[in-house]
Amino acid sequence: xxxxxxxxxxxxxxxxxxxxxxxxxxxxxxxxxxxxxxxxxxxxxxxxxxxxxxxxxxxxxxxxxxxxxxxxxxxxxxxxxxxxxxxxxxxxxxxxx
Numbered sequence: 815x816x817x818x819x820x821x822x823x824x825x826x827x828x829x830x831x832x833x834x835x836x837x838x839x840x841x842x843x844x845x846x847x848x849x850x851x852x853x854x855x856x857x858x859x860x861x862x863x864x865x866x867x868x869x870x871x872x873x874x875x876x877x878x879x880x881x882x883x884x885x886x887x888x889x890x891x892x893x894x895x896x897x898x899x900x901x902x903x904x905x906x907x908x909x910x911x
Contacts, residue, residue, distance in 0.1 A: 846871040847886040850879075854891065855898050864891045 816826045827838045834841045850871045853859045859867065868879035883891050 842872075843882045844886060846873065847883055850883065850891070851887070851894065854895055867891070 816823045819826065830838045830841055850867050853862070853867050853870060859870070862870065864879075865876050868876055873879040873882070880890060883889075883894070887894055889897065
């Protein structure tokens with residue numbers, strides 16, 4: 815990103831830290847988790863494992879993905895999937911009636 819903006823990483827990190835009032839890594843992880851949440855409920859990625867989704871959004875470690883996911887959402891990826899299935903199942907059932 816710094817290269818594309820023709821600046822150095824220290825300056826870019828300082829700007830992001832100031833703008834978002836949190837460390838650069840936290841900002842990036844939030845965007846990664848937001849993308850993971852979209853992927854988890856997408857039919858296009860239905861055959862992906864949780865580890866596959868973690869790698870797809872840029873996490874190299876399953877444990878770090880789980881930790882950050884829980885910090886951002888308050889639940890594990892597996893619990894998030896179950897909650898989504900419960901809600902989407904209830905909506906589908908209500909639409910049939």
